[in-house]
Amino acid sequence: MRLTDPDRLFPVDAKLRDLARSLHDSVKDLPILSPHGHCDPSWFAENARFPNPAELFVIPDHYVFRMLVSQGVAMTDLGVPRVDGGATETDPRRVWRLFAENFHLFRGTPSSMWLNHSFEHVFGLDVPLSAETADHYYDHIEAKLAQDAFRPRSLFERFNIELLATTEGALDDLRWHRQIRESGWTGRVITTYRPDTVVDPEFEGFAQNVAAFGELTGEDTATWAGYLAAHRTRRAYFQELGATASDHGHPTARTENMTPAEAEALFAKVMSGDFSPEEADAFRGQMLTEMARMSLDDGLTLQIHAGSRRNHHPGVFAVHGRDKGFDIPGRTDYVAALQPLLGAVGMEPHLRIILFTLDETVYSRELAPLAGVYPALRLGPPWWFFDSYEGIRRFREATTETCGFYNTAGFNDDTRAFCSIPARHDVARRSDCAYLATLVGTGRLRETDAFEVAHDLTYRLAKDAYAL
């Protein structure tokens, strides 16, 4: 029995389906470019085996455990670690069974497609997961994980990954990336500069972080000039370990374009610890423009991931910490918010600023009109809850007519679930091919052009957007 339909996500009309399949055939074996994600670089540095099925598929993946939580399953029954030191389930098989019993909750979701894809195509399973098959699954996956062919580097090669970017904080020593380099392994795993801890005055320990930032870079980060110099230094260090991009996860897309004197004064204010939420927000906004200016010099692509209201439930945050499925999108304005940044650097033809959103309403109203005229802008692929068939369809339908294909940036998997990488790229490639086939079938795109666009969406646009 197959867990996945060979024609999944293609249009149902026979003629369109044939065309979508042909388009997909032309791109399905292209290597994977994964220029934005959250895999752990230690996997590839150490190349240790993955511990067990529960730690591979359930415990670290908030896409998965949040769905069980939503139906009343306790996080601690799923083995999700506690920051408060309390007890949590430690038997991975019990976690796995709980997951298996509730697998019906994922019906109709991309998680279900990704998981079934991994089960079938990575692990060779051929019966649906359920309470009845839970132990069979556990034993089967466990046995595979013990094989060398299922260690991280082997999977990386089997997945046909040409490049994988991880994301590290500005204070990270990048030891795992150095270890990968020094190991002689040829897999290309690069880092990304993510300076939130030293850019967001509201981050826990901001002032200490900035002080540590100074020590790390040898710059006097007590001054505005030194603080900016520390970023430049650190960006260069990240570039040594492959970085081609920075990433910024702000609650809003607010930017500022202050005079140097204003910026310096605001820096002093936020460093003093005595600042308002408004001042913190303004500082984050100013730093996006500063980062863009540094990008003009060092060529890093600037990624703006805006719009997540993090840690929505204070109790869960206190017990389990960040990234536990309680990050909820909110309305996000881009037109006014980005104007200072775009006024400063938006017309630069060699700058690359990639915009991501969790607010679909801005695709047609704001993002496509902006990307359709500013040379510096590219639209990132549908992010997070929108990394799905419908999410991709709505993104293409809402943006293509206004900014075309060539102001978009290819696909990102943005995942911390390593085995889902091929599955996610598969969904994206199929969804794009389905869209292209529909355009051809309705006379909106020439067939020969569709093949070229399919290749561009799968490969070339990511290379260009991230300077890979």
Next chain:
Amino acid sequence: MRLTDPDRLFPVDAKLRDLARSLHDSVKDLPILSPHGHCDPSWFAENARFPNPAELFVIPDHYVFRMLVSQGVAMTDLGVPRVDGGATETDPRRVWRLFAENFHLFRGTPSSMWLNHSFEHVFGLDVPLSAETADHYYDHIEAKLAQDAFRPRSLFERFNIELLATTEGALDDLRWHRQIRESGWTGRVITTYRPDTVVDPEFEGFAQNVAAFGELTGEDTATWAGYLAAHRTRRAYFQELGATASDHGHPTARTENMTPAEAEALFAKVMSGDFSPEEADAFRGQMLTEMARMSLDDGLTLQIHAGSRRNHHPGVFAVHGRDKGFDIPGRTDYVAALQPLLGAVGMEPHLRIILFTLDETVYSRELAPLAGVYPALRLGPPWWFFDSYEGIRRFREATTETCGFYNTAGFNDDTRAFCSIPARHDVARRSDCAYLATLVGTGRLRETDAFEVAHDLTYRLAKDAYAL
């Protein structure tokens, strides 16, 4: 001639259509659960005949008369009653003819589907309604209404309604529900606790309402403690007459989680009559959290119907009063608005809070992410203007990928038009089956699972969400 297509709302592709039809065949005879609506309980208590076609289909249904008004027909020509005592059309046949002449205005609307469904399947009509057939329709329906088989209880049974919930204000004496109970009739008609008149400080006569509330319950509603006790008492009374849910129609989804002292002080403020709109809004918000806490004790499901800006035209409100088609949705935030409530009780696995919206933009951005992680939350079906084929399709496409099917609450007809109940459930069942067939046809759902989900969406999820 048929007024309705036997394959209506199914996908046009032959294979998908066959599957959708099979799915629909498996659920079409399931009994109707109608856990939220606005039918008049006196119909079932008295079991009197419906007066005439105009009073059955036109005069009380703002879905219908608003469309004629939008094209310049005067409400008074349609017999809509006036609260100012002025004249209105009293000849139901003239009202009916005006309606029939303008029936083309409903082309492409769900009202057209519901009306044609009632005309054909309830009354056995077989020619389209138009100016030419107006009198034929009138006479035909009038003759049917005179038969016992068309009295409310007979239709209730013929419609295969397992349960029908009406909605009564906190001050209602529930006499009709008592009369139904005492009549020995076995149809299950239950009430719902809707306390807006004693919860919204901006409601006409709020202070007097709260005083009456005290008299009714024997509690001292001049105090915060007594006021809360009155709610508990009244909820228990509503539960005696079947209530399994409360319902709250606030302009926004704002909630508060004040300390008891703060809440008590605010209650005193709003009772004094000297309060700001902001304080009224905060009080409504606090009461949602209080109601949720009471639900933890008594098990009532909490329904939040937010986002309608009521009585948009002051002149029409002055002449004709509430519920006359001038309730217009507005942008509604849920992420910040619900945080106090969810912080207080959102992680309770046995609580049921059902969210409704008139702002589709929140489906994918806010509601599905919230429902996809908080155990207490379920998403209500598409409401009001979205109770339609396209409305249901967009709801499923925007929510399923993020929160699955099992964080939704089945279908509500929410109607005051009794004959439209089977039509509305028919549209919902067909629309859901069309969606499920599309998922199967594109490899996103296993066919056997689709049959199970179809049953769940039609029957089981409503039972669970409303504890029926």
Next chain:
Amino acid sequence: MRLTDPDRLFPVDAKLRDLARSLHDSVKDLPILSPHGHCDPSWFAENARFPNPAELFVIPDHYVFRMLVSQGVAMTDLGVPRVDGGATETDPRRVWRLFAENFHLFRGTPSSMWLNHSFEHVFGLDVPLSAETADHYYDHIEAKLAQDAFRPRSLFERFNIELLATTEGALDDLRWHRQIRESGWTGRVITTYRPDTVVDPEFEGFAQNVAAFGELTGEDTATWAGYLAAHRTRRAYFQELGATASDHGHPTARTENMTPAEAEALFAKVMSGDFSPEEADAFRGQMLTEMARMSLDDGLTLQIHAGSRRNHHPGVFAVHGRDKGFDIPGRTDYVAALQPLLGAVGMEPHLRIILFTLDETVYSRELAPLAGVYPALRLGPPWWFFDSYEGIRRFREATTETCGFYNTAGFNDDTRAFCSIPARHDVARRSDCAYLATLVGTGRLRETDAFEVAHDLTYRLAKDAYAL
């Protein structure tokens, strides 16, 4: 080779496609009504030949050059004029080649459909535009433009245009329209009253404009009464030259309904030059209501085009001026914003107010519910970035179920690109027929009704909405 598919935009299912084709056959030869647009009336007054391909297709069309700009092409390399007196490309062939080299950027966009439609159906070209065919195209089009059959009046007739409205400012002397009248040519080209320069206190030179407005009309525009009288006088003059509508391009849909004394005081304030942005906005809002009141007397249809944040990049505005592709939509509220206007005149059955939006989220949440009940309101067709297949589909899907077809206003091309007029109406007619065929195929509309609706959407509704 064909550049356009004869079945473009029709559904792919064979049965639906046949029906869509039949519907389209029934309307494709209806004359074009173009009641809102920005063609230059001097074309039809002078009937001079169009200068060259670049000036016909590229230089004046911000839909076109913005896409090239978004990929780093300089506006000056495209010959876009500068207001600052700097140099710009003057060789039209070089501009054309640059356009041709980048034609792939338009894949999947409506611009691509419009351009290919013009190339094939107006100019008879039969190879795709590319770098290789650039000169062939240039020479071919250039040769055609030299023929009398390609002069504006001949094209107008060939395009089967029954009526074309242009848009002129309140201070315009309408000389071209007078010249058209006096020429004896029978083509019906009318003007539209667009008073932004004398209504928006933030427009450059507002006070001088109002003074000039007084001179032009013989009214004392230093007083509120005289200022209103000047509008009445000028509207009458525009009506002499055919105007049936006024048009208002405000950043928001805000309206006000002040007392005469309040309005007079605000007029004095904005005329003094010492006013806040809030006061300017309130004044614009009051003037919408004043214009609606004048419409009650003189019968002009009131068009509200709200929601564009104009001239987003200050540098581009300084160098190139207005209408250069840097007008970006923003969130726009209608429910609260229009309430003062609608409270004043919304129930008038003979008034026509047409609403346009660049914020799709308001279709189902705000505009359709408003238009579905207020007799004065009609919904304008999808505007600007939404004048496209997907834009039209989403508009119909989001509005029809709530306000039907008969509260919409037919199609507008809103273009300054003359040759795109038949192409845009073709896209609109095909998109509407595709939608109607889908409704019929899914049992939501009777086939005979679909033919009537197709005719109404193509022809009758525009006649009614604009009193043509």
